[in-house]
Amino acid sequence: MTTWTSQMDSLIAPAVARSEVTDEVVVGASVLTQAGALVRRMTALPRVLICADETGFEAAGRPVVRSLEAAGFPVQTHILPINPLPKASVEEAESFRAMLADDPDLFPVSVGSGVINDLAKYAAYRTDRRYVSVATAASMDGYTSAGAPLAENGFKVTIPTRAPIAMLADLDIIAAAPAEMNGWGYGDLAGKVPAGGDWILADALGVEPIDDVAWPMVQDHLAGWLAGHDGVKSGDRDSVARLFTGLTAVGFAMEAHGSSRPASGADHQIAHMWEMEGLTDQGEKVSHGAAVSVGCVVSLALFDWLLGQDLSLLNIDSVLNRTPDLATREAHLSEVIADHKIAEKAKEELAAKHAPPDIHAARLRALREGWPALRDRLAAHLYRHDTMAEMLQQAGAPAYAEQIGVSPDHLRTTMQAAAFIRRRYTIFDLLHDIGQFEAAIAAVMPTLTTSDLVAEL
Incomplete structure (x- = not known):
């Protein structure tokens, strides 16, 4: 190593x-x-x-x-x-x-x-x-x-x-x-796995190309940085140093790219919703890294579901006919984001990324035609959500919503709301584009709300 x-x-x-x-x-x-x-x-x-x-x-x-x-x-x-x-x-x-x-x-x-x-x-x-x-x-x-x-x-x-x-x-x-703080950093670094998956989707669909400088700074080394989970929890200096090196490199990748895209995807959207809500657990504010850690597992569960689909069979006309218009999506946004100020800002983000029918259709054609290669590319990059959950736990980071005081109903609402708060294209947007957003959430919820790992804590 x-x-x-x-x-x-x-x-x-x-x-x-x-x-x-x-x-x-x-x-x-x-x-x-x-x-x-x-x-x-x-x-x-x-x-x-x-x-x-x-x-x-x-x-x-x-x-x-x-x-x-x-x-x-x-x-x-x-x-x-x-x-x-x-x-x-x-x-x-x-x-x-x-x-x-x-x-x-x-x-x-x-x-x-x-x-x-x-x-x-x-x-x-x-x-x-x-x-x-x-x-x-x-x-x-x-x-x-x-x-x-x-x-x-x-x-x-x-x-x-x-x-x-x-x-x-x-x-x-x-x-x-404190071990929990370095665990939070491990969770923040782990979030680069699904964030990379989000960027792969955006690149494949012509939304945002992968940066040839920022991408390898993070993704070429990520597996090695994440390999030291046991040492992070115990405070082993070499393991923590490796973690810190990774986090430092990610910071430079964001500077090189000019945005947080190399580091942040749907995992951070989930975390940001909880941070804006002022989420607490047992009277303590839930940290950014802890929230990202859980968001990482949620995002990877959605990717697990996606990789089980055969999008080469996508019925594009049917999807386009069932796609809600912007006004309908704004109404849904208002239902799942209770805070008026947050909802108004989220509407600006939604309007910025809402695809008109011709662009939506072009994305679906690219997805259908390129799905076998895209699925292989994603599968080679991602960790399964349960594998990542075990790694996070061993590093002293939370992996499941219950561990940070989030109920199943709250988690479901968070996923629905998080899809609206950033114009950045992520798996949330891909699931919306194929008309399977709610179906995917329903499918992964059982895997995110029951865990032997949670019971052991």
Whole structure:
């Protein structure tokens, strides 16, 4: 198996060289002491603002502050409480943004995991500042990405921002992070499997071609990154380092492609619905990675169903005659998305991707004629949903909706709603295009709501 250190040289270093934004990535053991020198190389601003929450600052904040002070920086800290947990929202980022706006001499340094990184990234972008990210867990893929997935007025979108000018990750800190956090990162990385399947569909039907740069950065290495599930749960440093390398590469792939397509498909649409709802389980907010982990299994179950169909026999005229028009779909959208603000934004996304009859017919012809080859291509790429569920569990990530407090009825509604919230073509849209959306959901629900694995927890 390729080592994470060799991939840092063969994959991450070229990505940094190609990046128009990120100048340096430092990953290794006991590297927090390098934070001050790293920031000194990145900015001429005289002072530093540490952006963190209580958990991130407890994990790495003090040695980062000491290193910055040793490099000659006066340091201010702005530490968000963790009760309640910080929200991934534009509104939550406002306190960071305001402090930077009030003092043009402050250089932001994010110390924490996913939400804090995204809040600092957004605040830095809004104040036309570069920033350095100090990662504290292998919990998500956004450290090196150019977008910040934040809720704005309640609707979660990936806001175009800038990737960090540098990122530092101390493997001693990351391996010691709570096992569930690195499990969430494993779930986020696992989601690239069905996301890749979604991109294969979009490519085959002429909706969005696969990017020859971004695709291999993720998909050529994904199986190896996912192979270390046992070590992720136990905190084995090499396994966690391999996971973190994969997440870092995904971030660079998103930057190279200019969108989150290399990392996000129907799995993330499901997760975003739960995040916008403010889903909690046993009184705690369900993390992004946990939601994506479950969304990954749901998406793969839909792909399992799809691969069992013979679409070379598709009756195109019958499908076209039964396809609901845009107004009918908007009415259904309003039924499954209760929040008015979210529903209105979702209608914009639906209108942007709704295919007129001629385009719909062309897609169906391409699907019918190319199905044997497309089915083989998908089958070679995807994992079966039950196989992936077992891998996720072994990595310490949830795999089934019950594990994050989602009932079967709630799961069904989520799938129906998630199909509307992004214009990106995914398996949801393919199932709609062939007139089998509800049939596929009904078929997979029994496999997603009963599991011996769930009973064992």
